[in-house]
Amino acid sequence: MEISNSKWPDTYFREQRDKVLAMWPTGSEVELGDAVAYHKQMPPAKNAALKVLKARDENLTYLCPSSGSDTINNHRELLIHLQNEGEADILTSYIDSFTRNCRFEMAQEGLKKAEASGRPVLNGFPVVVHGVGGTREVINALDNPVLLFGPTPDARLTHEIGLAGGHTGYSGGPMISFWNYTKDVPVENIIHNFQYINRLMGFYEEQGIPMLYCVSGAMPSISPPSLMIVPEIIEVLIAAAQGVKHIQLNNWLQGHLAQDLAYILTFKQLADEYLEKSGFSDVETTTYSVSPTGRFPTAHDRVYALISYFTMTGILGGVQVCGSRTIDEAHHIPTKEGSAHSFRNARMFLNMLCPQHMNILENKDVQAEQNIMEKEVRAVLDKVFELGGGDVVKGTVAAVDMGILDQPYATSQRVRGKVLGVKDSTGAARFYDAGDLPFDREILEFHEEKIRERETALNQKISYDTIINDLTVISEGRII
Amino acid sequence: MEISNSKWPDTYFREQRDKVLAMWPTGSEVELGDAVAYHKQMPPAKNAALKVLKARDENLTYLCPSSGSDTINNHRELLIHLQNEGEADILTSYIDSFTRNCRFEMAQEGLKKAEASGRPVLNGFPVVVHGVGGTREVINALDNPVLLFGPTPDARLTHEIGLAGGHTGYSGGPMISFWNYTKDVPVENIIHNFQYINRLMGFYEEQGIPMLYCVSGAMPSISPPSLMIVPEIIEVLIAAAQGVKHIQLNNWLQGHLAQDLAYILTFKQLADEYLEKSGFSDVETTTYSVSPTGRFPTAHDRVYALISYFTMTGILGGVQVCGSRTIDEAHHIPTKEGSAHSFRNARMFLNMLCPQHMNILENKDVQAEQNIMEKEVRAVLDKVFELGGGDVVKGTVAAVDMGILDQPYATSQRVRGKVLGVKDSTGAARFYDAGDLPFDREILEFHEEKIRERETALNQKISYDTIINDLTVISEGRII
Amino acid sequence: MKKPAKAVVVTGVIGEDVHVTGIRILEHALRSDGFEVHSLGIHNTQEDFIGKASEVNADAILMSSLAGHAEMLVKGFKEKCNRAGLEKTRLYIGGQLVIHSEAWEETEKTFLDQGFDRVAVPFLRPGAILAQLNRDLGTHAVLDMAG
Amino acid sequence: MKKPAKAVVVTGVIGEDVHVTGIRILEHALRSDGFEVHSLGIHNTQEDFIGKASEVNADAILMSSLAGHAEMLVKGFKEKCNRAGLEKTRLYIGGQLVIHSEAWEETEKTFLDQGFDRVAVPFLRPGAILAQLNRDLGTHAVLDMAG
Numbered sequence A, B: 001m002e003i004s005n006s007k008w009p010d011t012y013f014r015e016q017r018d019k020v021l022a023m024w025p026t027g028s029e030v031e032l033g034d035a036v037a038y039h040k041q042m043p044p045a046k047n048a049a050l051k052v053l054k055a056r057d058e059n060l061t062y063l064c065p066s067s068g069s070d071t072i073n074n075h076r077e078l079l080i081h082l083q084n085e086g087e088a089d090i091l092t093s094y095i096d097s098f099t100r101n102c103r104f105e106m107a108q109e110g111l112k113k114a115e116a117s118g119r120p121v122l123n124g125f126p127v128v129v130h131g132v133g134g135t136r137e138v139i140n141a142l143d144n145p146v147l148l149f150g151p152t153p154d155a156r157l158t159h160e161i162g163l164a165g166g167h168t169g170y171s172g173g174p175m176i177s178f179w180n181y182t183k184d185v186p187v188e189n190i191i192h193n194f195q196y197i198n199r200l201m202g203f204y205e206e207q208g209i210p211m212l213y214c215v216s217g218a219m220p221s222i223s224p225p226s227l228m229i230v231p232e233i234i235e236v237l238i239a240a241a242q243g244v245k246h247i248q249l250n251n252w253l254q255g256h257l258a259q260d261l262a263y264i265l266t267f268k269q270l271a272d273e274y275l276e277k278s279g280f281s282d283v284e285t286t287t288y289s290v291s292p293t294g295r296f297p298t299a300h301d302r303v304y305a306l307i308s309y310f311t312m313t314g315i316l317g318g319v320q321v322c323g324s325r326t327i328d329e330a331h332h333i334p335t336k337e338g339s340a341h342s343f344r345n346a347r348m349f350l351n352m353l354c355p356q357h358m359n360i361l362e363n364k365d366v367q368a369e370q371n372i373m374e375k376e377v378r379a380v381l382d383k384v385f386e387l388g389g390g391d392v393v394k395g396t397v398a399a400v401d402m403g404i405l406d407q408p409y410a411t412s413q414r415v416r417g418k419v420l421g422v423k424d425s426t427g428a429a430r431f432y433d434a435g436d437l438p439f440d441r442e443i444l445e446f447h448e449e450k451i452r453e454r455e456t457a458l459n460q461k462i463s464y465d466t467i468i469n470d471l472t473v474i475s476e477g478r479i480i
Numbered sequence C, D: 001m002k003k004p005a006k007a008v009v010v011t012g013v014i015g016e017d018v019h020v021t022g023i024r025i026l027e028h029a030l031r032s033d034g035f036e037v038h039s040l041g042i043h044n045t046q047e048d049f050i051g052k053a054s055e056v057n058a059d060a061i062l063m064s065s066l067a068g069h070a071e072m073l074v075k076g077f078k079e080k081c082n083r084a085g086l087e088k089t090r091l092y093i094g095g096q097l098v099i100h101s102e103a104w105e106e107t108e109k110t111f112l113d114q115g116f117d118r119v120a121v122p123f124l125r126p127g128a129i130l131a132q133l134n135r136d137l138g139t140h141a142v143l144d145m146a147g
């Protein structure tokens, strides 16, 4: 499939939409004129893009969960509870994994089971089978904005229905969906699906309805942040090309304070720089942070500490939106009670630290991390542009093929998978193997040095067992 | 009563001991030779003073609760549970308030009730009525050091029995006991009682048994830290004069990160400096931090965040021992389960942050706080020395009288009580009224400026209601 | 010139307890609401309360206790009040009265049985306390305070 | 030259689930313990498992599922295995099988009824899994791993 980073012609978009809306009966409910009207009558306070800009202007940090339930009732009750009891500022419709993979018939079957049994069956909100009307039943019951949530190779129909249903943004992206959510789908196909989604958001923007698009890049697993920042910036540029105007920069916190803060700073600086360079100077960027997706501790007392810990990082990083997992994370889909407790914990921590406007970003450890991170990102990203002859999409397709864009523990067989991360003696993520990434000696030696330090601390060579252990060590109650 | 800061002659000490040991029958159980022998056979790992020095050398932060229960069984079970389930590194025997006030007959009555009813009746461990034998039943069951805990005007017999019983330190001091634990006792009497305690510890040190003495200065209530540091340094110098060799510097965290960190740095620097100046260069000082004693939130999810929050401050401040309240704090004497949950929460946070050895102490906000704090402490302390003609004890007695040593919300009628604190717009404690403290214009203007900022933020003048509200605002879920 | 107080109350902390913040805040609220407040501070015996109440002819005694020993400390207080001719003086107690967790009804009953007219549930806000007091004494609220 | 494996297993994730970390770690442990591991990765149908198991004549199938949809995804699996002549192939499933909180016994029963020989409780460590597997297959543990 031939693909590039240029804006889709209306005609092409229209053809594509006809196919997509035909994927499931509820597609026929989508009528853009009506959707635009629906959004216009919503109070601005329910628009996620406007709300995060307010946070940026007023130096606020908002709290945002990532959860969803299957039936209209369960989902509405969950979000109302999160809004009123959990004091969550922005809400989410986490999409179930059947819908994420366009297995709508399975989603429907699960939904029926859930309605029959009265207990949750699906791991998220099946927005497509609920259709526009069902989705609006949820949105209408709330005062806060709601985002669609969750990477997936094909969220086109999900967006047609989800946005028409009143969601004002989405979190996910083509790169993360490729690495971590598919097995054998070419990256160009997934990018194409996201160009569709981004174009649709662009259309809403053209109608005067801001839509918040939150890129995700890649799922971290003891990954030096450049492994996430590079694909995230690629997602940013793909979105901007289709007319997306409000982009949220997702920072995947892994626990090392200096490295996580440097991630937030470096990503924002370089995203804005590459947007500017590529001629998208009218795109607003805001920042979001969320805790890692490695295995969680099972004990609530410990998880509360993690929730507080990652809230701390988000606040010190000055993000506009701070995401959080819940005390149910290790066990099952978050209940509304567990979610509310979790967000009250995050809120308390936030209400202690936020008003202080303490700025530790000039800390030398943070700057050292920033310095190396920036070099890594530029090295890879510039290579991608070079390979694409200036076109980031063409470059991406080539770079994935050559392992210049690479990820550890990818689910896709189309990924080189040579890169591997390990923690250094302070718990920061370093390259154990930098695979075929186009790094110079300085970068490589930096990581080798850190690895040596860890080996001295352990007094043994780092084995595959060390690496595996690093993946789950937080669930055992410590960063290292 | 004529009193000065010179070491007690043995003869005088002996006379005093005879009187004290006669205060309650169990006094006769105390035999110093036997006590020394008992301590000598204890493993060094059970000595608090040695353990905190290890922490200082190895850059570790230990966790320490502050709790105690009434019967031998309850108390032993509580401490074993805290040690094994709560992973607490140093344990405490929080002393009940009857014993603290030498109402031993009431303590005995309460203890009988507790033994009869099987439920706790006293708010701490009545060490005197339990006697040396009873106390050792608890100590022998543990692997970690145990401290006596809690300010009181007269803990002489408590120390005779508590130390002979195997405790290896104490937290409390004459100044805090005067301001916050008495109604009408002259400060010189309380200092005299503490000279006794300190001399007793000095005796153990002379026998080669390190004893950890943790000064406490004054209970904060929206108090600029110099209000605590000054009396704490006075307590340090009184202890050193009687031969105490291991002193722990208690930092009362009130929640403002920059101010709390500056407290930890300033106190340590000046304590060491004044010890040196006064010729006590062989005293080892270590640092301890603990969360405030203002009203706690009632909801566990919020308290967990506070526990994590204050653990963060302690770690960033590099303290050797980090204290913590529990999720039971607002409700009742901590249960063993509540305590264990609380310390597992603190431990998780510690295990995330500590290994990073992140140093933010050169942060400019921290340094600004340090700068003003140091000026305040020197201004008052030097005046105290001047009033005492170089004798800190004589100076203290005079300064209290003149309101040069002063506290807000003191319980003692003998305190001037003109000083009053209020939070600034970032949640830091500032002087609303500096009373008769010998401050120069620069210091006063600094605080006035901060007060003005708060008034602008509130856009109203600060009223007594604002001040009162600041006292309990954390329990409502926010620093300001 | 200050107008006469609408009612006279004696406040203080009983026993060896040092928790004074709560009652101080309460005293502030009481004064602002027009009560004449005689404050005893901490470390008071039953006799201290009774002596002051008789002296100022108090309409009510507000006794605070947080350290958890209240039950042991108030034994026989009501009888002593009666003997001192304070039958009509209303007796209030509040703070955090017991050290263990038990149903509030149990705690309340314990102290009602001891002869107190009202037992304040922990954490009760000054506003709510003033409202109750004005109702009981038939006085008019001056402040309009949220509970 | 590598010595012959002590037993042959097929591993993979069923359905639209992407949780691969757990089974990958398990595969690593299995290989280190001398098993011949045929890994299918994520996004497999029942047929994918059966096809590979028949092809390599597997002693056991280890099916992983975390996303919470396992019950819907394994329906009829045992019968299909039998029809494919895999009666003797032992069927294992593990991960996090249901999305709601229920007693483990219930969950276990659900999947035993579906024809699985063993259902792994969530968070089970590789060491414990290897031990069980060696017991079931009568093979000898090579690694000595803590549960």
Ligand code: B12
Pocket: B094, B095, B096, B097, B100, B123, B124, B150, B180, B181, B219, B293, B294, B295, B296, B297, B328, B329, B330, B331, B332, B333, B334, B409, B411, B472, C016, C017, C018, C019, C020, C021, C022, C023, C025, C026, C061, C062, C063, C064, C065, C066, C067, C068, C069, C092, C093, C094, C095, C096, C097, C098, C099, C100, C120, C121, C122, C123, C124, C125, C126, C129
């Ligand atoms: C601050 C504090 C202290 C300070 C007190 C400073 C001071 N001078 O006031 C210090 C550090 C000195 C202290 C010491 C101790 N404390 Co303390 N302390 C607290 C804490 C954290 C807050 C109390 C407070 O100030 N609340 C804020 C005020 C505004 O609220 P309040 O007092 O409840 O008063 C309000 C209402 O209750 C009501 N009210 C109060 N009195 C009355 C009376 C009447 C008649 C009415 C109608 C209403 C009323 O009006 C007020 C305004 O709304 C509480 C736990 C908590 N609640 O978070 C523990 C707590 C009360 N302390 C406790 C204990 C045991 C002690 C100690 C014995 C040490 C120890 N073992 O922990 C020592 C006491 C030594 C002694 N001799 O008394 C326990 C009490 C146990 C229990 N009752 O179950 C608590 C619950 C902590 C705990 N979980 O262990 N403490």
Ligand code: B12
Pocket: A094, A095, A096, A097, A100, A123, A124, A150, A180, A181, A219, A293, A294, A295, A296, A297, A328, A329, A330, A331, A332, A333, A334, A409, A411, A472, D016, D017, D018, D019, D020, D021, D022, D023, D025, D026, D061, D062, D063, D064, D065, D066, D067, D068, D069, D092, D093, D094, D095, D096, D097, D098, D099, D100, D120, D121, D122, D123, D124, D125, D126, D129
């Ligand atoms: C990491 C993670 C992810 C990563 C996965 C990365 C990857 N490629 O593996 C990402 C971010 C991609 C992800 C996505 C989603 N996740 Co997820 N995820 C987790 C998390 C946090 C940890 C899982 C993990 O890696 N554990 C570490 C490994 C080592 O342990 P393990 O997998 O349990 O495996 C061990 C044992 O179970 C055993 N084992 C495993 N399989 C088998 C099989 C056999 C036969 C045997 C014998 C043993 C065995 O051996 C392993 C070694 O000890 C869990 C929650 C938690 N546990 O903390 C949620 C969790 C599993 N995810 C969940 C969900 C719902 C999702 C999503 C659907 C999104 C959403 N709505 O939350 C999507 C899935 C989309 C899709 N298409 O599948 C839910 C599942 C609900 C449930 N089952 O109750 C959980 C519990 C989180 C939650 N509370 O909601 N997730």
